[in-house]
Structures are given as structure tokens and as C-alpha cells.
Amino acid sequence: MxxxxxxxxxxxxxxxxxxxxxxxxxxxxxxxxxxxxxxxxxxxxxxxxxxxxxxxxxxxxxxxxxxxxxxxxxxxxxxxxxxxxxxxxxxxxxxxxxxxxxxxxxxxxxxxxxxxxxxxxxxxxxxPSATKRLMEEYIGSVKQGNTDTFNLLSDREKEVLTLIAKGFSNKEIAEQLVISVKTVETHKGNLMEKLQMKTRPELVAYALKKGLLGYGI
CATH class of the missing domain: 3.40.50.2300 (Response regulator)
Incomplete structure (x- = not known):
């Protein structure tokens, strides 16, 4: 329910x-x-x-x-x-x-x-119309050569990024991935450094644009 x-x-x-x-x-x-x-x-x-x-x-x-x-x-x-x-x-x-x-x-x-x-x-x-605009914006940035460092992320960092975007806390992410909360925090710090972001909402918006929640290209 x-x-x-x-x-x-x-x-x-x-x-x-x-x-x-x-x-x-x-x-x-x-x-x-x-x-x-x-x-x-x-x-x-x-x-x-x-x-x-x-x-x-x-x-x-x-x-x-x-x-x-x-x-x-x-x-x-x-x-x-x-x-x-x-x-x-x-x-x-x-x-x-x-x-x-x-x-x-x-x-x-x-x-x-x-x-x-x-x-x-x-x-x-x-x-749907919002999803379409996100896709168009991403395609436009790729065509303009505005690439990012997504490919530099490890598989584990991508997993952590996806779970962050889904709204899970560090503790919940640790439980799902069977790792410590400290390790989650380390991965999160690495994500922010590689992607040059400072806040959780920025990570969420980035994950949406990359299609990690099922709305990507």
C-alpha cells in the first residue's frame, strides 16, 4: 500500500x-x-x-x-x-x-x-515532454563536443551515483552494496571531484541526464 x-x-x-x-x-x-x-x-x-x-x-x-x-x-x-x-x-x-x-x-x-x-x-x-528536452539537450552538448568525465567513473562509482539519484541515504547505499558507510562517502567524494560538482542535487541532475534512471539516450 x-x-x-x-x-x-x-x-x-x-x-x-x-x-x-x-x-x-x-x-x-x-x-x-x-x-x-x-x-x-x-x-x-x-x-x-x-x-x-x-x-x-x-x-x-x-x-x-x-x-x-x-x-x-x-x-x-x-x-x-x-x-x-x-x-x-x-x-x-x-x-x-x-x-x-x-x-x-x-x-x-x-x-x-x-x-x-x-x-x-x-x-x-x-x-514525457521533459524527458524529450533532457535528451535533446544532452544530444546537443555531445554534438558541440561538450564531453564529460563519465567514462572515468568506476563501475562502483556509477552504482553509487545511481543510488544517490534514486534518493537513498549513505547508510541505505552501504546496505545495498554491502560496503561501509565510510566507503560510500569516499566514493561520493570521488564522484564529486571527478565530475567537478559540489552538491547532491547536482549529482541527481547529472544522473538523470546520463540516463542512469531510465530516462537517458
Whole structure:
């Protein structure tokens, strides 16, 4: 059962989503919030598997800020951004804030259900047009000769990078790969040095562009 928290400033939208999601045996809406601060508090108390977070909430904390703060407090909770904005700026900001996925409000119901199931299982989800733009951007950079040091990464470093991008903590990565947390931290440090990156969100965005989460070329 996937426990879901809805965070949207429109009560009618929340009602519609709740009716849709509760109609499926593997999903259950455990709480609702009308703005970011309330969403964070509800998430801490209810411990949902997935938070469906509206990006634009004019009253209180907005979805982007709430996502960033919640991921720091509860990194194990997966966040699916719900937005009407179909452009790269919002997509990359959402990824950098720690979201596991992003879907348009205009998306069909089946796509929303698939997105929730995807992020709940630890994978990433991007709506098709966003995936297409990421691919086009990557192809463009290759054609321009903007190569990177991906081939310099060891197989183990690539494994660690993939798990980081999926939202796992250092401890969880260590358990999955049967290595120590210190070794995970070493691999992470090597990754950042080789890729010339300084933050975890940068690694996540890079992994998405390289197709390590199933959205690559």
C-alpha cells in the first residue's frame, strides 16, 4: 500500500485526487495540506511514502521551498511535483530541490498513477515532454563536443551515483552494496571531484541526464 499526502491549495483539486487515488487498491491518501508549511508538518506526523506537491501555492510556503525543506528533514519521503509549468526552469529547480519526479496537472490519470508508483518504488519520473528536452539537450552538448568525465567513473562509482539519484541515504547505499558507510562517502567524494560538482542535487541532475534512471539516450 502506497500512503500518500496531498499538498495543494485548491480543495477541489485535493478532493478529485483523493477520490481517484483511493479508488486503487495499492494507494491510500492519508492526509491533506493546503500549503507548504502544513504539508511539511503533516508529512512529519503521518510519514507518507509519497507527497504529491503542488508547485504553486500563493498562501504560505510554496511547493519548491517545501520540497527542499522536507527532503532535508525526511529524505526517505518521495516527493512528486504537480505543476502546470511545462518548462526546463521549473523541472531542474524541482530536481535540485530534491523531488523524485515531476508531472503536469494536465496529465492523464493513468500517467499520474504511474508516476506515483514509480517514485514510491524509489525511481524517478519525468513527464514525457521533459524527458524529450533532457535528451535533446544532452544530444546537443555531445554534438558541440561538450564531453564529460563519465567514462572515468568506476563501475562502483556509477552504482553509487545511481543510488544517490534514486534518493537513498549513505547508510541505505552501504546496505545495498554491502560496503561501509565510510566507503560510500569516499566514493561520493570521488564522484564529486571527478565530475567537478559540489552538491547532491547536482549529482541527481547529472544522473538523470546520463540516463542512469531510465530516462537517458
Amino acid at each position: 502506497i500512503n500518500i499526502l496531498l499538498c495543494d491549495d485548491h480543495a477541489v483539486v485535493r478532493m478529485g485526487l483523493k477520490m481517484l487515488l483511493n479508488n486503487h487498491e495499492d494507494m491510500q491518501v492519508v492526509g491533506e495540506a493546503s500549503e507548504g508549511n502544513e504539508g511539511i508538518q503533516q508529512a512529519i506526523e503521518l510519514k507518507p511514502d509519497v507527497v504529491v506537491m503542488d508547485l504553486s501555492m500563493p498562501h504560505g510556503k510554496d511547493g519548491m521551498s517545501a520540497t527542499s525543506e522536507l527532503k532535508k528533514l525526511k529524505p526517505e519521503i518521495q516527493i512528486l511535483i504537480l505543476t502546470m509549468h511545462d518548462d526546463e526552469e521549473y523541472l531542474f529547480r524541482a530536481i535540485q530541490a530534491g523531488a523524485s519526479g515531476c508531472i503536469l496537472k494536465s496529465a492523464p490519470h493513468d500517467e499520474l498513477l504511474a508516476a506515483i508508483r514509480s517514485v514510491a518504488s524509489g525511481n524517478a519520473y519525468l513527464h
